[in-house]
Amino acid sequence: MTATHATIAAPTCPGCGSSQVAQHPTSLSSGRTVVTCRACRLRFWAERDQFVSTQHASDTDAAARQQLASEYSGYADGKRIGIVESAWSDTIARLREMASSTASPRLYDVGAGDGAFLRLAEEYGFEVAGNEVHAGAVQLAADRYGYDLALGDLSELDLEPVHDALTMWCVLVHTDDVDQTLRNCRALLRPGGTMFLQTPHWTAADEIALSLLRATRGRVSRVVDRRVASHHWQLHTKRSMQVLLERHGFDVVEIRPRARYSLNSTLYMQSLGVPVPLARRTSRVVDLAIKYGPVPRIVLDVYARKR
Numbered sequence: 398m399t400a401t402h403a404t405i406a407a408p409t410c411p412g413c414g415s416s417q418v419a420q421h422p423t424s425l426s427s428g429r430t431v432v433t434c435r436a437c438r439l440r441f442w443a444e445r446d447q448f449v450s451t452q453h454a455s456d457t458d459a460a461a462r463q464q465l466a467s468e469y470s471g472y473a474d475g476k477r478i479g480i481v482e483s484a485w486s487d488t489i490a491r492l493r494e495m496a497s498s499t500a501s502p503r504l505y506d507v508g509a510g511d512g513a514f515l516r517l518a519e520e521y522g523f524e525v526a527g528n529e530v531h532a533g534a535v536q537l538a539a540d541r542y543g544y545d546l547a548l549g550d551l552s553e554l555d556l557e558p559v560h561d562a563l564t565m566w567c568v569l570v571h572t573d574d575v576d577q578t579l580r581n582c583r584a585l586l587r588p589g590g591t592m593f594l595q596t597p598h599w600t601a602a603d604e605i606a607l608s609l610l611r612a613t614r615g616r617v618s619r620v621v622d623r624r625v626a627s628h629h630w631q632l633h634t635k636r637s638m639q640v641l642l643e644r645h646g647f648d649v650v651e652i653r654p655r656a657r658y659s660l661n662s663t664l665y666m667q668s669l670g671v672p673v674p675l676a677r678r679t680s681r682v683v684d685l686a687i688k689y690g691p692v693p694r695i696v697l698d699v700y701a702r703k704r
């Protein structure tokens with residue numbers, strides 16, 4: 398493939414603002430270029446700002462919303478049974494403990510999906526609210542739990558600093574403007590309130606995959622293409638996350654890498670390009686490896702308090 402992308406001559410790091418970055422060869426398959434920030438170690442997709450999101454569907458009618466709801470439930474129900482739930486309950490228990498001085502703490506979930514996490518938060522004594530950009534998910538949350546989620550991006554909503562806890566499950570690096578998202582999150586929290594977020598983590602396995610891409614000048618790119626994409630356009634390290642949060646007025650409580658594979662193995666292997674019959678046959682082995690083996694810790698769990 399010829400270089401048809403008007404690649405930005407010197408991209409700056411969207412995490413820390415440094416211009417000390419290393420641009421890797423463009424993937425011949427996806428046409429995307431990964432950049433490493435030498436200062437904070439964030440990895441990001443260079444051409445992301447040329448990509449226009451078309452996902453905001455706030456003007457769809459009721460029939461279309463039901464259709465979107467059924468598509469969305471296919472996604473929500475493809476998650477790995479047990480893994481997501483146990484991460485949710487560990488997290489909500491910790492957030493409740495951090496808000497133990499408040500009788501009925503308030504929690505806001507950004508990108509609340511079908512509302513299942515909010516339902517759990519209610520069981521732990523939180524008053525809950527949330528938003529969602531996917532109209533199908535808003536409909537599902539209404540059908541399943543009677544929630545009235547705000548439809549739209551945080552930047553379109555009224556934000557009040559009244560929440561004791563804010564959660565973002567794999568939302569931050571889906572958003573077009575990470576800085577604006579963090580400013581909006583901060584605006585929703587009272588001082589001292591806790592933000593929890595889960596976000597993709599750049600692992601040693603990713604570094605190996607990137608070395609292969611470099612050595613083959615962009616020909617061997619499948620893993621990198623899967624990991625750095627439109628829905629995961631920045632992959633953080635502990636250091637890059639720390640820098641980002643401090644820049645936005647948060648004190649870091651904990652940043653911990655986790656081996657949490659939310660999609661079930663068959664779907665995950667399909668997403669890496671493994672053919673369906675093979676993915677089905679081997680998914681049990683992969684399940685066992687994830688449960689017991691030394692597998693890459695592909696996400697970061699982050700707790701931070703608003704200053």
Ligand SMILES: [Zn+2]
Nearest residue numbers: 410413434437
């Ligand atoms: Zn950086």
